[in-house]
Amino acid sequence: MVDVSQHNLVPExxxxxxxxxxxxxxxxxxVEKTNLPKIKRKDPALRDTDAEVGDVIEIVRDSRxxxxxxxxxxxxx
Amino acid sequence: MTEEEKSVxxxxxxxxxxxxxxxxxxxxxELPRRLKTRVYNTIxxxxxxxxxxxxxxIAEAVxxxxxxxxxxxxxxxxxVSAQSIxxxxxxxxxxxxxxxxxxxxxxxxxxxRLIELVDARKTPDTPMMTVHLESEEQNEADIPFxxxxxxxxxxxxxxEATKILALGDVSTNVADMLVQIDLNDDTLAERWPRANNVTxxxxxxxxxxxxxxxxxxxxxxxxxxFGPDQPSYRQLLQLVEELREITFKGIEEISxxxxxxxxxxxxxxxxxxxxxxxxxxxxxxxxxxDASRTTCNNIHEVYRELGxxxxxxxxxxxxxxxxxxxxxxxxxxxxxxxxADIMTNRGTIESIGRHGISGSKDSVLARAAFEVTVNHLLxxxxxxxxxxxxxxxxxxxxxxxxxxxxxxxxxxxxxFSAPSDD
Numbered sequence: 001m002v003d004v005s006q007h008n009l010v011p012e013x014x015x016x017x018x019x020x021x022x023x024x025x026x027x028x029x030x031v032e033k034t035n036l037p038k039i040k041r042k043d044p045a046l047r048d049t050d051a052e053v054g055d056v057i058e059i060v061r062d063s064r065x066x067x068x069x070x071x072x073x074x075x076x077x
Numbered sequence: 078m079t080e081e082e083k084s085v086x087x088x089x090x091x092x093x094x095x096x097x098x099x100x101x102x103x104x105x106x107e108l109p110r111r112l113k114t115r116v117y118n119t120i121x122x123x124x125x126x127x128x129x130x131x132x133x134x135i136a137e138a139v140x141x142x143x144x145x146x147x148x149x150x151x152x153x154x155x156x157v158s159a160q161s162i163x164x165x166x167x168x169x170x171x172x173x174x175x176x177x178x179x180x181x182x183x184x185x186x187x188x189x190r191l192i193e194l195v196d197a198r199k200t201p202d203t204p205m206m207t208v209h210l211e212s213e214e215q216n217e218a219d220i221p222f223x224x225x226x227x228x229x230x231x232x233x234x235x236x237e238a239t240k241i242l243a244l245g246d247v248s249t250n251v252a253d254m255l256v257q258i259d260l261n262d263d264t265l266a267e268r269w270p271r272a273n274n275v276t277x278x279x280x281x282x283x284x285x286x287x288x289x290x291x292x293x294x295x296x297x298x299x300x301x302x303f304g305p306d307q308p309s310y311r312q313l314l315q316l317v318e319e320l321r322e323i324t325f326k327g328i329e330e331i332s333x334x335x336x337x338x339x340x341x342x343x344x345x346x347x348x349x350x351x352x353x354x355x356x357x358x359x360x361x362x363x364x365x366x367d368a369s370r371t372t373c374n375n376i377h378e379v380y381r382e383l384g385x386x387x388x389x390x391x392x393x394x395x396x397x398x399x400x401x402x403x404x405x406x407x408x409x410x411x412x413x414x415x416x417a418d419i420m421t422n423r424g425t426i427e428s429i430g431r432h433g434i435s436g437s438k439d440s441v442l443a444r445a446a447f448e449v450t451v452n453h454l455l456x457x458x459x460x461x462x463x464x465x466x467x468x469x470x471x472x473x474x475x476x477x478x479x480x481x482x483x484x485x486x487x488x489x490x491x492x493f494s495a496p497s498d499d
Contacts, residue, residue, distance in 0.1 A: 002361045002382070006369045009379065009387035038424035045384035059386055064393075064410050067110040073385075076424055 004044045011061040015051050016072075022056045025072050039073035051075050092121045098129040106140040153469070153481045155419075158412035165405040166191060182335055182351045184374070190399045194376065194392060197420065197428035201375050204330075204355035208236065209370035210348055227270070229336060229348035232365045234268045236352060237334040239326040244268075244282070245299070249317055254308045256316055258282075260299040268326060275299055282325055289323045290316060330354045358382045376426060385421045392417040392426075440464050442471040 004010055016022050026033060033056070039046065041053055051057060055075045063069035085100045095117055103116050116139055120127045127135070148154060169188040185193065185202040193201055210229055241247060245260035260282065265275045272278045276298060283296040286303065294303040305312035333353040341347050352360075357378040361368045373379055374395060380388035396413045400406055419434060420427055427433040435447045441457040441464050456462075466472055469479045478484040 002358075002368045004383050004387075007383055007387065008369055009372070009390045010383050011386050011390075013386070037418070037422045039385055040424045043384040043424070044382060045386055061386070064414070065109075073424070 004047060010045055011059050013045050013049065014058050014060075015049050016056045016058050025056065025058075033074055036072050036074040038076045041075050041077060046075070053077050088117065092117050094121050094123070094125045094127070096129065099127070099132040102129065102133045103136045106136050108136075108140055108143055112139060112143060151482050151485050154415060156469075158415045161408060161412045162416070165400065165403075165408055168405065169403050182333075182353055186399060186402055191396065194396055194399070195416065195420075195429045197376065197426045197433065199377060203353075204373075204375050206331075206350075206352045206355045206357060206360060206373045207371065208232070208334075208350035208352060208360060209367040210350070211365050211367045212345070212347060224345075224347060226348065228365060229350070231270055232363065233334045233336055233350060234270070234326060235363050235365075236331055236350065236360060237327045238324045238329055238331055239268055241320055241323060241325065244325065247317065247320065249313060251310065251313070253304070254310075254313055255302050255304040256313065256320065258301040258320075260301070262299060265299065285323060285325055286320065290319055292316065328354075328356045328359050330356045331360075380426050385424055385426075388426055389417045389421040392420060438468070440466075440468050440471045442466075442474050443468050446470045446474065 005012070016025070022033070029035075033054075036056065039057055041051060046057070049057075053075050057073045057075060059071050059073060061069045061071065085097060085104060088095055088100045088104075089097055099120060100117075103113055106113070108116070116136060120132060120135070166188060169191070182205055183203055184190075184205055189202065210232060212224070241258065244264055245258055248257050248259070249255070250257055260275070260279055262275050265272075265278045269278045269281075272281075279296055279299045279301060283294045283301050286292070286301065287294050290303075292303045292305070294301055296302075303316070305316060331352045331354040335351045335353075337349050337351065338346055339349045355373050355375050355378060357371075357373040357375070358381065360366055361371060361382060372391070372394075376388050376391050376395065379391040393410070393413050396416065397406070397408075397410060400408050400413075416429070420429065427437075429435065431448045436444060438444050441453060441462050445453040445457075464471055466475060466477065467480065469481060472479045
């Protein structure tokens with residue numbers, strides 16, 4: 001199986017384990033969890049993680065317009 | 078040592094004319110690294126003529142300008158993006174010109190390609206892949222695939238679909254009810270470089286034919302013969318037809334591979350393969366293929382193999398490339414990023430249009446305003462839908478102020494006491 005995370009197009013995905021971090025994120029953007037962009041649980045980039053539906057994934061992209069852009073996606077079915 | 082001190086020390090070492098004072102001032106701004114680096118380079122180019130006071134002024138001016146260019150709250154960014162992509166779009170070629178891409182591979186360009194991307198078509202008009210080869214991992218001969226012509230060709234034959242007509246002559250012997258294949262020795266040796274001898278390859282081919290057509294074959298040397306069970310002219314021709322369709326080596330979907338030597342960013346020369354047709358997943362797992370740089374122009378294949386985030390990147394890359402090819406690269410990348418963000422917002426790729434974003438809006442009026450008005454209104458009436466009038470379109474329709482820009486701000490006249498300081 002090809003290691004998806006090694007591909008240049010795939011940014012780093014990490015599961016936010018601590019509920020406090022999730023709270024922080026939601027507070028920062030002043031949104032509900034369901035307002036976040038989504039990512040499927042079966043997404044190839046999440047294959048090696050133990051992400052469950054309802055988890056929030058932190059994605060650190062190499063941005064074209066700034067150094068690094070941190071975005072969040074909610075895991076959905 | 079803190080993170081900041083470390084970076085300041087590093088910077089002072091890196092730039093001859095950047096002193097600690099200057100570095101501290103610049104690092105203290107809100108600027109992103111990209112702009113900080115530009116400030117340092119500018120100061121460096123002045124060769125020591127910049128005093129810390131001046132550096133402070135420069136940093137402040139740049140920071141102000143930077144903050145000024147940020148999007149204001151309630152800015153209608155979507156509308157601005159639509160206009161910013163739409164206007165250059167009118168200048169694009171309406172017709173596709175063929176063989177305009179790299180390495181004589183026919184790729185759809187211009188407006189048709191842009192439409193294809195935002196429509197998120199399941200398969201593009203001209204699917205293609207750019208296959209990079211492993212440049213670091215050594216194979217048994219200690220030569221990277223990417224720089225060795227023979228190894229590169231080996232990968233080509235692993236990818237390109239080999240059909241019977243490329244391997245030899247096929248003739249039908251009607252008298253004996255036989256299909257005869259006379260394989261070409263040189264071609265076999267070329268396409269199966271790892272095989273010991275051509276007879277072995279011919280045997281492999283005969284077995285493939287037996288499996289695919291369900292016939293018994295007779296093979297001697299590089300000649301293969303077979304025929305239908307019962308003498309039947311129709312079945313004989315049928316067999317020849319089916320024989321032509323069999324893929325003996327490589328990937329079914331890929332009809333042609335072009336190999337090119339290219340200079341990489343690091344100055345090294347490498348072989349890069351361009352394919353007509355695509356099978357992203359299959360190619361990534363072929364030995365010798367660099368699974369970190371190989372890409373595909375079908376965003377759905379990228380999504381399937383690498384996920385939404387990669388698909389988002391691919392959409393940005395592909396749309397920007399399409400514009401750049403037409404000399405329209407002054408479209409700000411942020412507009413394309415917004416489009417890609419919206420298209421991948423729900424975790425899958427959605428098209429922009431009736432079947433995607435516009436068609437799944439919450440507001441009935443917004444959907445009805447886009448396309449097939451009557452159907453939407455009728456459905457909404459049947460289901461008893463209501464409209465919250467949150468969006469722009471709905472409010473334009475009913476004649477209320479739209480909730481963007483100054484339209485969302487309420488001003489009240491009156492007086493109130495200043496907040497006390499306790």
